[in-house]
Amino acid sequence: MKTTLIRIFSFLVTLALPVLLLTACSDSESVSVPQTEQTGTASTSRWYSNEQAVTGAEVFARNCAVCHGENAEGLVSDWRQRLDDGSLPPPPLNGTAHAWHHPNAVLLQVINNGGAAFGGKMPAFAEVLDESEKLAAIAYFQNFWSDKIYAQWTQIGGSN
């Protein structure tokens, strides 16, 4: 049932997309398809390569998993529930919480500056990781996003 819905959704998205995107498929570097099961639908094309997601797994395990969980699933049952000290817990980044409302530029900002600016607990990674490591970490947790979430993120200008 779920798969059928995703198929239908993917199909509709494919219809709505300009031919431009299809021709862009020949540029295999920028439009790669990490999922092997579904092919030929535009919604499975992601901005990152498999390689970036693999590198990201290492970056994430070393720097982020301790708070966000190994599979970016978060470590608390309710990420909206403030902790005793009034701060928010690290949310899941796997598409089940709020991270997908942010374009990459904002995700990078959070990673660079951490949460200090708004009383948050996340440390800043501006000086800890280089640009490609930060992007790889984003690729890693976005790889957990369903095609549906990814398509919604793209519609709000996510990869900008």
Ligand code: HEC
């Ligand atoms: C010490 C714990 C900790 C570590 C380590 C950590 N984070 Fe966070 N992260 C948080 C917390 C807490 C928040 C919620 C905002 C806040 O309070 O700062 C957050 C928020 C975020 C958000 C915003 C999510 C949203 O829904 O808007 C992103 C993206 C993020 N973290 C990515 C990362 C990445 C990538 C790494 C590793 C490079 C990382 N975090 C490492 C604690 C952490």
